[in-house]
Each structure stands twice: as C-alpha cells, then as structure tokens.
Amino acid sequence: MSDIKYLPGKEPHPREHRLIFKNIDREGWDPSIDTYTADGGYEQLKKAMAMEPGDITTEVKKSGLRGRGGAGFPTGVKWGFIPPKNTKPVYLICNCDESEPGTFKDRYIVHQDPHQLIEGMVISAFAVGAHTAFIYMREEFPEAAITMEKAIEEAREKGYVGKNILGTGFDLEIWVHRGAAAYICGEETGLIESLEGKRPYPRIKPPYFPAALGLYMAPTIVNNVESLCHVKHVIEMGGEEYAKLGVDRNTGTRILCVSGDVQKPGYYEIEVGKMTMRELLNEVCGGPLEGRSFKAVIPGGSSSKILRCDETFQIGRGEDAKDLSFWDIQLDFDTLAACGSMAGSGGVIVLDDTRKMSWVLNNINHFYAHESCGQCTPCREGSTWMKKISDRIVEGKATPEDITTLEEVAYQIDGKTVCAFGEASSWPVEAIISKFRDELTADTNENNERLSKEQLQREMFLGK
Amino acid sequence: MNTLENNVASPTTPGEQHFPPFVASDDIVALADERITHYPESKLSAVLPLIHIVQHKHGFVSKEAITWIAEKLEIEPMKVVSVVTFYPGFRQSAPGKFHYRVCRTLSCAMAGSYELMDQICEITNIDRSQLSHHHPIVVSPCGNYSVEFAECLASCGTAPVCLVNDDFHENIKPENAQDLINKYQP
Structure with missing residues (x-):
C-alpha cells in the first residue's frame, strides 16, 4: 500500500488498515471505471465467476464477515437462509440508506469508489443467484445516485453488469432506487416495503429474515454497502486469510x-x-x-x-x-x-465536559420522535412523549418526577415493537438516565409546577 | 377525485413563481416510462421514482401530479397520497428557489447547526419561529429561499453540513452563512 499517495491532509493514520477505503481521498483517483480497472478492479469478479456460487458463500462464511450496518449478523449465514428448494427469483438489495446519526462511511464509498460496490454486488448476486439487484440510496445523496447510475452504465458497457456477464451466461441488472428521507427505510423490511412502493412500515417477524420472504414475497438478501464491499476482499484474500484480520x-x-x-x-x-x-x-x-x-x-x-x-x-x-x-x-x-x-x-x-447531557438526550429524542414510522403504538406515542419530557428538562420546567416518567416511558417501548426502532429510540434514554441521573436531576426543580392530568393529556395528545 | 380534493392540500407559497405548474410534459413522461422498466415485477414500485421526477421539476407534488402518477401506474390515487404524505423528502407545497436543508442531528448540532439555521433565516428574511414539526419548511417572503431542518445527512465528521437543492456543503460555520448564500444568487 506504500505506493499509494493520498491527498494532502487526508492521509490515513499509520494505525489504519485500509481495505475498503483504500481509494478514498487517493491522489489522482476518480470514480470512473478506467481508473478502477487500471488499479486491478473487476479482477476479483473474474475470479469469483470461475467459482461455484456455493463456494463463494462458503468463503464468506469462513471469513467470519459480520454485517456492517448495525446488527453485526454474519453475512454468509444470512445468505444461507435462502430456502434450498426455492423456485422464485432471488433479489439482492444494497442498503445505502445510511442514516444512523454518527455514521458517515457509505457516503464516501458511493461518491468516490462506486465500482468497488458494484464489483462486490455482482459477486454477491452471483453467489446467491440473484438476477435483479437494487441499491436503495437515501434521498439526501442526490449526487451519489447520479455517480452510481453512471458507474453501473460504464460497467454494463464493459460487460460486468447486464446480460451474460463475462460470457458466463449469468445475467444481473442493478438499479438505483432513491428513498425519500425516512430513517426507517434503513430497517430491512421497511426498506423492502418502500421498494415495493408503499409506506415503509417494517414487517412483522417471523420470518426473521427477508431471505425467506422479502421483496415481492420472494427471497431477498439485504446487505449494507460496506458489507458488500468486503465480499470483494474476501474473494481476493480467501476466507481463511481474511479471517486472520481482526x-x-x-x-x-x-x-x-x-x-x-x-x-x-x-x-x-x-x-x-x-x-x-x-x-x-x-x-x-x-x-x-x-x-x-x-x-x-x-x-x-x-x-x-x-x-x-x-x-x-x-x-x-x-x-x-x-x-x-x-x-x-x-x-x-x-x-x-x-x-x-x-x-x-x-x-x-x-x-x-462542556456538553450537558439533558441537551444531548433532547437532541436524540427529537430525532427518534421525527423518524418513528407510527406503525406501533408504544414507539409512535412513546418517542413523542420522551421528546416532550426532555423538552421540559431542557427548558428548565421539569420536576425530578419527570426523570422517572421518562425512564418508565422508555422501558415501555423497548421490546414491544415490530422492529428494532423501539430499542433504538429507548436505549439512549435508558442509558443516559441510568448513567447521568444526577446531572439530569440537577436540571429539574422540585418547585416547578407539576402538570395536571388534563394538561398532560393535552400535551401528550394535542401537541404543544 | 372528490376524495383527493378533500385530502390533498397544497397551500400556496411565494416559492411557486419559480416552478412551472404540473403538466405531463414529454420529458416527464419519457423519464417516467424509463423508470417504470426498472420494476418489471410491480409498477407500484415506481411510485417513489415518479414522485421524485415530478418534484425535481415542479418543486412539489400537486393533486394533478398525484392523479397523473396514479393513472400512469394504474393504482388508486390514495396509494400515491399515502406515500407523499409519509416521506419527509416529499413536499406538498413549493419551496423557495434555493432550498436549504440544515442538518439538525447531534454531531451537527454540537458543531453549531442551530446557529447556522438562525443565521440563514436572518439573512434570507425568514421567520425562524414558524419552523415546527408540523411546518417543517418555511419560505422567504420573496420566494427565493426556503429552509428546513434535516435529520442526519451522514457527514458528521465535517459538521455542520447542509444541502442547498442538490448541492452538498460541509464545514459551514454559522459565521459563514452569508458566503454560502452568496453562492446562490436568484
């Protein structure tokens, strides 16, 4: 990697090990296919297409690759959930709805290195037997949608995407599907509903994995952008060698x-x-x-x-x-x-130490109250209640009792919803209260007016 | 059609002057027809792409546009409405010519995105107090600018960030709001 030069000020830290981000901020790098192939791009696709699809899955299982989207579920195992006697078409979806606050890795891949993602996707689609793949791109990446579509077109011209890829008889179409600024579309079954043209209400589990029933009620594999890119490197290094990293x-x-x-x-x-x-x-x-x-x-x-x-x-x-x-x-x-x-x-x-935890909590609560899809009552109502209570704390209008109420509301969401959004919205509240209770309590005042039952109901149900 | 009349409202805004009223023009039809081919299994899947196509040109999704999309995809207009009303990315009223979406979430807020929003509102003569959960977009009286708080734009390392129409800007300190606005002259 020593011969690779990076843009001034953007050099990787010596402790880094760049695999996926090898080409990010690289000097003389652009997202075109020529740059990518000149750097050894699409070689792993050729290698993978000479393998049996089942062997690719085996390599990915051996590599121990765990999903990078959030849950950390083993990618190869996920692929293995496609029913063996399946006769329906299989779909591959790349989850590029990156919207978890604090996360900004997929952005750089889809903007700067789209072909790495395409190569990873074609290999993965070949492994799971998918002939249609979608990249669910969040709406806030309008430039990336264009870059990605251009890259797919380039790959199609070179025969890496489309009909009869590399003369093997394997067909794959990749389409970019843009979301519309809803965090819940990052949940894989919500994403599938959105791709079907509906409101993205996550589906009831079981089936726990869309690999059994997914898009158009057919087996569907949903993987994060980074996970799909890793597949390329698993093929390059071999599963066992990859597993030596980490x-x-x-x-x-x-x-x-x-x-x-x-x-x-x-x-x-x-x-x-x-x-x-x-x-x-x-x-x-x-x-x-x-x-x-x-x-x-x-x-x-x-x-x-x-x-x-x-x-x-x-x-x-x-x-x-x-x-x-x-x-x-x-x-x-x-x-x-x-x-x-x-x-x-x-x-x-x-x-x-300059940050007030009540302010941090309130900011997070606003996010989840805005993004709850509204399908399950505990989450829809609870996330808004939590926001309103933390609003009161920040405004200095809360009583110490409010902290207890806030905690109770959180524990009544956790584990009681269709998807993991319930946990996502309640965990920060639970954790911040349990670890910073004294600091939050200091922001409240015994003498503040307690809301009457009627006032509370008004506030909870009618907004402010 | 009556149900649609009763359920879809697009309050007029000063931004409307910058966007042509919806008509199923040839370019829109061509773009839509191409998109529909991406989803051979189900035309319904094309509803988000079609709304994007309409909104990109016409600024928002009007009743007329909803009716056209529904006819095009052979679905009930209410299915289109249910999608338009759910997603924060779809608008039912015209934004300004330059639509500023400032990230509001934790890392950006820590880096000063609320102050950035205050600055943008002050410079563009937008009443900041009108921004609320139920009125996420406020348009300036001249119709050239509009603002909206966005939830995490996924660039927390370069906070604060904002989108102006489709252009992404990072490391926008509140004191540099004027420079940003100067880049977009009506």
Missing part, C-alpha cells in the same frame, strides 16, 4: 466514523478489535479539544447505549470474568456488547 469472531476491518468533540474527527478503517478506546480517542483522533476533557462516548450510532469515560465494566463469566475500564475497551462487536452497548454502524460520537 480478532476471533470479529474479523476483517471496519470503518469507524468519529465525530463530535475530538481534535481530528473523521473516518478511520481499522482491524476489528485491534484498537482500544484509548488509542482511538487519544492517539488516532488527537485527544480532546484544547482545555477540555472527554466525558462520554456513543460508540455505535446514536441508538447505541452511551458509555461514560470513567466507567468500569464487568465482563466475562466464571474464570474469564474481569474488570474492564472504558479506556481499555477493544473496538469490536463482542466487547462493546459485553459492556452493554453495541458496535452498531461504527458511528462514534464523542462528548466532552
């Missing part, structure tokens, strides 16, 4: 998107689990801003539970049980899960 059960590289109160926010592609929080925040991101100190970190997009920088976690069981300080957390799926949070989509939001 740590046990948390293989490969992943892109961490750091934003908020650090010296150097940005995207950093690291080997999963090979870096600790201390190294990420102090070494790679250059530490806190002048005269400030770190207070808390949201480690995997706004819906993941917040971690205090002075926290210690008890992880493991039996003989493996140990205490782990916040600073020693390894950035992988399992360690963050053991600490009660999640690696999610890789969006790390850093908060320093």
Whole structure:
C-alpha cells in the first residue's frame, strides 16, 4: 500500500488498515471505471465467476464477515437462509440508506469508489443467484445516485453488469432506487416495503429474515454497502486469510466514523478489535479539544447505549470474568456488547465536559420522535412523549418526577415493537438516565409546577 | 377525485413563481416510462421514482401530479397520497428557489447547526419561529429561499453540513452563512 499517495491532509493514520477505503481521498483517483480497472478492479469478479456460487458463500462464511450496518449478523449465514428448494427469483438489495446519526462511511464509498460496490454486488448476486439487484440510496445523496447510475452504465458497457456477464451466461441488472428521507427505510423490511412502493412500515417477524420472504414475497438478501464491499476482499484474500484480520469472531476491518468533540474527527478503517478506546480517542483522533476533557462516548450510532469515560465494566463469566475500564475497551462487536452497548454502524460520537447531557438526550429524542414510522403504538406515542419530557428538562420546567416518567416511558417501548426502532429510540434514554441521573436531576426543580392530568393529556395528545 | 380534493392540500407559497405548474410534459413522461422498466415485477414500485421526477421539476407534488402518477401506474390515487404524505423528502407545497436543508442531528448540532439555521433565516428574511414539526419548511417572503431542518445527512465528521437543492456543503460555520448564500444568487 506504500505506493499509494493520498491527498494532502487526508492521509490515513499509520494505525489504519485500509481495505475498503483504500481509494478514498487517493491522489489522482476518480470514480470512473478506467481508473478502477487500471488499479486491478473487476479482477476479483473474474475470479469469483470461475467459482461455484456455493463456494463463494462458503468463503464468506469462513471469513467470519459480520454485517456492517448495525446488527453485526454474519453475512454468509444470512445468505444461507435462502430456502434450498426455492423456485422464485432471488433479489439482492444494497442498503445505502445510511442514516444512523454518527455514521458517515457509505457516503464516501458511493461518491468516490462506486465500482468497488458494484464489483462486490455482482459477486454477491452471483453467489446467491440473484438476477435483479437494487441499491436503495437515501434521498439526501442526490449526487451519489447520479455517480452510481453512471458507474453501473460504464460497467454494463464493459460487460460486468447486464446480460451474460463475462460470457458466463449469468445475467444481473442493478438499479438505483432513491428513498425519500425516512430513517426507517434503513430497517430491512421497511426498506423492502418502500421498494415495493408503499409506506415503509417494517414487517412483522417471523420470518426473521427477508431471505425467506422479502421483496415481492420472494427471497431477498439485504446487505449494507460496506458489507458488500468486503465480499470483494474476501474473494481476493480467501476466507481463511481474511479471517486472520481482526480478532476471533470479529474479523476483517471496519470503518469507524468519529465525530463530535475530538481534535481530528473523521473516518478511520481499522482491524476489528485491534484498537482500544484509548488509542482511538487519544492517539488516532488527537485527544480532546484544547482545555477540555472527554466525558462520554456513543460508540455505535446514536441508538447505541452511551458509555461514560470513567466507567468500569464487568465482563466475562466464571474464570474469564474481569474488570474492564472504558479506556481499555477493544473496538469490536463482542466487547462493546459485553459492556452493554453495541458496535452498531461504527458511528462514534464523542462528548466532552462542556456538553450537558439533558441537551444531548433532547437532541436524540427529537430525532427518534421525527423518524418513528407510527406503525406501533408504544414507539409512535412513546418517542413523542420522551421528546416532550426532555423538552421540559431542557427548558428548565421539569420536576425530578419527570426523570422517572421518562425512564418508565422508555422501558415501555423497548421490546414491544415490530422492529428494532423501539430499542433504538429507548436505549439512549435508558442509558443516559441510568448513567447521568444526577446531572439530569440537577436540571429539574422540585418547585416547578407539576402538570395536571388534563394538561398532560393535552400535551401528550394535542401537541404543544 | 372528490376524495383527493378533500385530502390533498397544497397551500400556496411565494416559492411557486419559480416552478412551472404540473403538466405531463414529454420529458416527464419519457423519464417516467424509463423508470417504470426498472420494476418489471410491480409498477407500484415506481411510485417513489415518479414522485421524485415530478418534484425535481415542479418543486412539489400537486393533486394533478398525484392523479397523473396514479393513472400512469394504474393504482388508486390514495396509494400515491399515502406515500407523499409519509416521506419527509416529499413536499406538498413549493419551496423557495434555493432550498436549504440544515442538518439538525447531534454531531451537527454540537458543531453549531442551530446557529447556522438562525443565521440563514436572518439573512434570507425568514421567520425562524414558524419552523415546527408540523411546518417543517418555511419560505422567504420573496420566494427565493426556503429552509428546513434535516435529520442526519451522514457527514458528521465535517459538521455542520447542509444541502442547498442538490448541492452538498460541509464545514459551514454559522459565521459563514452569508458566503454560502452568496453562492446562490436568484
């Protein structure tokens, strides 16, 4: 990788391991197919098309690749859920509805390196037997939709997309489908409903995976942009070799998107689990801003539970049980899960000592109240109630009782909805209250007027 | 048609002068016909793309446009309405000639996006207090500008960010709001 030059000021940190982001901010790089093929592009497609589709899935399973969209589900296993006796068409959907607050990795792939995604998609479609693929592009990426469509057209001209790809008789059409600014379309069954031309109400589970019943009631594989790009590298390196990157059960590289109160926010592609929080925040991101100190970190997009920088976690069981300080957390799926949070989509939001947690909580609550699709009552009503209560806290009109009410509302959403949005909206509330209760309580006042039952009902049901 | 009359309202805004009223012109029909071919399984799937095509040219989705899309896709107009009214990306009234969408979510808010919004409103003579959950878009009296708070535009590392029509701008500090507005002269 040493011969690759990057734009001045955009050089990767020495601790990075660039696989997916190899071409991002590269000097002399553009999104055209010529640039991509001159750099060895589409070679892995040729290699993959010479393999049996089943063997590609086996390689992806061996690689241990876990989905990069949020849930961290093994990609190869997901592919394996297509019913073996299926006679319907299979669809592949690339989830490019990147909208989890704090996440900004897919943006750079679809703007700067569209052919990497196309190559990954064609390989994946070949593996699962899909002849139609969609890229569900969020509406807020209008430029990327154009770049992507142009790239697909270029690939079609060269015979990498379309009929009889590389003379193998395999057909694949890829279409870009633009969303319309709804966060819920990132939920895979909501996305499918949206692609069918309806309101994106997530579907009831089971079936737990659209691989059984998805788009047009046919088997459908929905993968994140970054996950599909990784497939290309799995083919290049071989599953076993790829699995040597990262740590046990948390293989490969992943892109961490750091934003908020650090010296150097940005995207950093690291080997999963090979870096600790201390190294990420102090070494790679250059530490806190002048005269400030770190207070808390949201480690995997706004819906993941917040971690205090002075926290210690008890992880493991039996003989493996140990205490782990916040600073020693390894950035992988399992360690963050053991600490009660999640690696999610890789969006790390850093908060320093100047931030008031009531303000942070209120900002997050506004997001979820705006984005709830309204299908399930606990989430539709609850997310708005939580917003209104946190509004009161921020405005200094809340009583200490309101904190308890807020917590109760959150626990009545969690686990009671069709999709994971319920958890996504309630986890930040639960975590911020449990970890910063004193600070939130300090923003309330015993003597503030308690809302009467009638006032509460008015506020809850009729708006302000 | 009566149901549609009763359910679809497009309040007039000063932005309307910048957008032609909807007609099923040849270019729109051609774009729509091409898009429909992407979804051989179900024409209904083309409803979002068709709304995008209409909104891009005409600024918003009017009753006439809804009727046309429904006829084109052989579906009930109410199906189109249910989509238009759900997605925050679809508008039922004209925005300004330059539509500013400022990211409101955490990382951008921490970097000053609310102050950026205040600045844009002040410079463009928009009454900031009119912005609310139920009125997400406010158009300036001259019709040249409109503002909206967007939820996470996925560029948190370069906060604060905003979209002006289809152009993306990053690292826009509130004090640079005037420079941004100067880039778009009516």
